[in-house]
Amino acid sequence: MKITKINANTSIYSKRPVFAADDDDFDSEDEDIVVEDPEEDSVGEQIDDLSDAIEDVQDSVDEVEEDEVDIEQDVNIAGHYIAECERCHGIFISPVVESEQDILSIDGVCPICGKETQQDLNWVIRDKKEERGEV
Secondary structure, three states, X not given: OOOOOOOOOOOOOOOOOOOOOOHHHHOOOOOOOOOOOOOOOOHHHHHHHHHHHHHHHHHHHHOOOOOOOOOOOOXXXXXXXXXXXXXXXXXXXXXXXXXXXXXXXXXEEOOOOOOEEEEEEEEEOOOHHHHHOOO
């Protein structure tokens, strides 16, 4: 062991990181410390393990079943108001349906900006088939 005198004003630099030991590292003398030698496993064993893992993933992917598509095809938005947010001026379909009452605006959370705003009900969606009497 080589002992070197160091002046108190000298900085010490190390190429290796220095780690402090935890108290937990020295508490239990009964535990066996197992150090695995990375060269102990042969390359062939590592390839076999990797192949088994890939097969397990493939089996789990193969077992996935797709859900049946059950989407309602008749989405009727005719008669709904188109609203305009007074804050962000975003335009969206309102859940309010046209009725005999004259509604100019509603208050609520804008689906575009996410803020509590007043929304002007400016337009109504009309079905072209209804207008032509084809329904």
